[in-house]
Amino acid sequence: MLLKRKIYKKMVEWKNECNGSKAILIEGARRIGKSTIATEFAKNEYKSHIVIDFSKGDLEIEDYFKKYINDLDTFFMMLSTHYRVKLEKRNSIIIFDEVQMFPRARAAIKHLVADGRYDYIETGSLISIKENVKDIVIPSEERHIKMYPLDFEEFSWAMNEELLIEYIKQCHKEKVPLERSLHNKAMLLFKQYILVGGMPRPVIAFIENNKDFTICEKEKRDILELYRSDIMKINTQYRNKVLTIFDQIPGLLSSKEKRVILKNIQGDAGASYEKYEETFFWLADSMITNECFLTSDPNIGLSLNEIRSYIKCYLSDTGLLVTHAFDENELLENDVYKQILNDKLSMNKGMLYENVIAQMLVANGHKLYFYTNYNKEKHRNDIEIDFLLSNNSKLKYKLFPIEVKSGKKYTASSLLRFKEKYKDRIGECYIIHPKNLSIKDDIICIPPYMTFLL
Numbered sequence: 001m002l003l004k005r006k007i008y009k010k011m012v013e014w015k016n017e018c019n020g021s022k023a024i025l026i027e028g029a030r031r032i033g034k035s036t037i038a039t040e041f042a043k044n045e046y047k048s049h050i051v052i053d054f055s056k057g058d059l060e061i062e063d064y065f066k067k068y069i070n071d072l073d074t075f076f077m078m079l080s081t082h083y084r085v086k087l088e089k090r091n092s093i094i095i096f097d098e099v100q101m102f103p104r105a106r107a108a109i110k111h112l113v114a115d116g117r118y119d120y121i122e123t124g125s126l127i128s129i130k131e132n133v134k135d136i137v138i139p140s141e142e143r144h145i146k147m148y149p150l151d152f153e154e155f156s157w158a159m160n161e162e163l164l165i166e167y168i169k170q171c172h173k174e175k176v177p178l179e180r181s182l183h184n185k186a187m188l189l190f191k192q193y194i195l196v197g198g199m200p201r202p203v204i205a206f207i208e209n210n211k212d213f214t215i216c217e218k219e220k221r222d223i224l225e226l227y228r229s230d231i232m233k234i235n236t237q238y239r240n241k242v243l244t245i246f247d248q249i250p251g252l253l254s255s256k257e258k259r260v261i262l263k264n265i266q267g268d269a270g271a272s273y274e275k276y277e278e279t280f281f282w283l284a285d286s287m288i289t290n291e292c293f294l295t296s297d298p299n300i301g302l303s304l305n306e307i308r309s310y311i312k313c314y315l316s317d318t319g320l321l322v323t324h325a326f327d328e329n330e331l332l333e334n335d336v337y338k339q340i341l342n343d344k345l346s347m348n349k350g351m352l353y354e355n356v357i358a359q360m361l362v363a364n365g366h367k368l369y370f371y372t373n374y375n376k377e378k379h380r381n382d383i384e385i386d387f388l389l390s391n392n393s394k395l396k397y398k399l400f401p402i403e404v405k406s407g408k409k410y411t412a413s414s415l416l417r418f419k420e421k422y423k424d425r426i427g428e429c430y431i432i433h434p435k436n437l438s439i440k441d442d443i444i445c446i447p448p449y450m451t452f453l454l
Contacts (some may be wrong), residue, residue, distance in 0.1 A: 001204045002040065004157045005033065007147050011041050014143055015119065020090065021141070023109045023120035025099075028147035029287040029316055030230065031223050033200040034123040037147070038095050042121070047091040050083045054102040065104050072115050093119040100124040106139065113141040126230075126286050146287070149198025149317040151363040152190065152452045158203055161189060172453045175444070177436035183447065187434065190449040191341050194356050197319015199223055213337050220323040227288055234282065241279040246288070249315055250325035253351040259294075259312045259370075280311060290314040290358050292368035298388055298399050298422060302369045312370060318356040325351075343434070353406040353448065354386060357432055360451040361387060371401070371418070383417050389454065391427060398427030400454075405433040412443060419443075430454070 007026070014024045026034045035051075042049035052061055061082065068075035079094070080087050087094075099106045099122040112120055122142070150158065156165045168186060171178050178186060196206045196216055201223070206216040231242050245252075245260070252260055283289040294310035295302045315321040325348060326336055339345035340352070358368055366389055373383035387402040399422065403415050412431060419429055419442075431445040438445045 001208060002036075003033070003150065003154065003200055003203065005037055005147075005150070005154060007037055007145060008041060010145055011037070011121075012045070014145075015045060018143065020116050020119055021113065022143045023113055023122055023139070023141055025122040025124070025142045025144050026147050027144060027287065028123075028125060029149075030125055030226055031199055031201060032147050032149060032287070034125075034147055035095075035097050036200065038097070038121045038123050042093045042095060046093045046119070047088050048085050049093045049095065050079060050085050050087070051095045051097055052079075052105070053097045054100075054105065055098040057101075062102060062104070065102070065108055069108050069111060072111070072117075076117070087118060089117050092117075093121060096120065096122045098124055100126050107137055109139040110137070110141055113139070126282075148287075148363040149319075149359065150200070150203060151198065151360055152193055152449055155193045155196070155198055155203065156189060158207060159189065159192070164189070168449060169453065171437060172446070172450050175437065175439065177438065178447075180436070183436045186449045187447065188341070190447075194318050194352055195322055195337055195340055197317040197322070198359070199317055199319060202319055216319075217323060217328070217331065220320055221328075224320060224324055227286075230286070238278045238282065241276055242282050245276070245279055245283060245313065249289070249313055250321065250348075250351070252313060253315075253321075253355060254325075254348050258351070258354060259310060277308075280313065283313065287316055290316055290362045290368060292358060292370055292387070295369040295371055295388060298369075298371055298401075298425065299397075302367070302388060302390055306369065312358075312368075314355045314358040314368075316359065316362075318352060318359055321352065321355050350404075350406040353432075354404050357387065357402070357404050357448065357451055361389070361454065364452060364454065366454075373418075373421075383414050383421070385415065385418055397425065399425045400427050400430065402430045402432060402454075405431060408433065408435055412441065415443060416441065 011024060014022070026038060028034050039051060064075055064078050068078060076087055096105050106122060109120060109122065153165055156162070164182065164186060167178065167182060177183065195213060196202055197220065199220065202216045202219040205219045206212065209215040227246070228243070231239065231246060234242060252258070280291060284291050292312035292314065293306040293308055295306050315324060322336070330336065336345065361368060369388045371383065371385040371388055372381045375382040385401045386404045389400040389402065391398045401415060401418055403412070410433065415429055415431065419426055429443045431443055432448050432451060433445055434447065435445065436447060437450070
């Protein structure tokens with residue numbers, strides 16, 4: 001089963017705009033579908049293609065890069081003969097799959113693009129980790145595209161719900177609620193998205209096995225085990241710290257603050273951000289997690305006022321988070337699937353909602369920030385904003401604060417205080433909640449399935 005992915009359109013744009021002047025580098029977590037989309041694109045858009053999978057460690061192919069990269073006629077002859085593929089000028093493409101495992105190939109992109117005969121796609125994870133860029137010159141002839149788990153719209157396409165998605169888009173545009181039965185249908189679809197997630201293999205397993213969560217669950221556990229195996233291969237200086245944070249993500253997100261409080265890290269009483277900085281970088285660069293930083297002054301350029309020692313660490317896929325948070329016995333004995341589908345889950349519901357909203361915002365190209373304001377008189381935070389977006393305009397800069405509510409009963413006092421404090425900077429205020437769309441006190445309250453439209 002092939003899944004329709006939005007990244008395909010970006011790849012077509014790259015081919016038409018660059019016309020061989022740049023390679024395209026697709027970054028993403030393991031098992032995200034990079035190789036599949038690259039191969040599908042090559043089959044559809046070119047007369048012939050070659051896939052070089054560097055994860056196989058083919059010494060003969062690696063030797064071609066060492067011996068013949070300065071003699072490209074011979075280099076291409078050897079590749080064409082090895083793969084038994086006829087390469088045609090300006091109508092063939094070569095895919096460097098898992099290119100981070102052979103950095104010399106990535107360094108060669110500069111010369112290959114300058115030669116101009118063929119197009120090139122690179123796929124990889126951990127692209128920026130220092131072990132994977134050591135001793136090479138990073139080519140400027142690359143266009144980077146990040147690939148994420150399926151967003152809610154892509155998941156809905158896979159579930160054959162294109163018409164429902166179009167109706168959701170229409171209601172969002174007109175700022176009107178969905179018809180009640182269709183809102184309920186959209187919410188049920190969204191809850192399936194939380195449980196299954198957006199990793200391609202679990203999604204396909206879920207659909208092809210008549211919406212069986214157990215088969216899907218096995219696929220997700222395999223992916224989590226793969227991530228752990230990747231962690232065990234990294235630099236010993238920070239391997240244990242990465243594993244510690246990775247294992248404790250569900251616990252960190254289920255706390256009241258939902259942020260990483262380093263002094264509470266189990267087994268490390270002397271934890272500090274400086275000590276864990278490389279850890280968070282590895283998890284973010286691997287695209288296993290989505291980072292969200294505190295911004296001290298929500299003004300032009302949120303990144304200028306970010307405080308990196310205050311961090312929320314979301315798992316990049318909420319389906320994986322469900323699996324990571326519960327072992328197999330807990331999922332079955334506590335009827336977690338049933339509780340989520342029927343809105344009965346009391347424990348960890350807020351964690352799952354906030355994580356999936358973070359996932360959807362990141363997939364839409366947003367960098368994540370949160371905001372808190374400590375009231376000295378009350379001795380507590382009196383403003384807590386889950387996410388802050390901006391329009392990035394230099395002339396008409398506006399902020400868009402978002403609060404995430406997993407329950408139907410809540411107050412908007414924090415958001416109203418923020419709105420009053422920064423009224424000159426605010427574009428629109430949002431509450432994301434399980435109820436239908438409504439507007440109250442100039443706050444737009446949207447159901448979570450509309451997040452992909454922000």
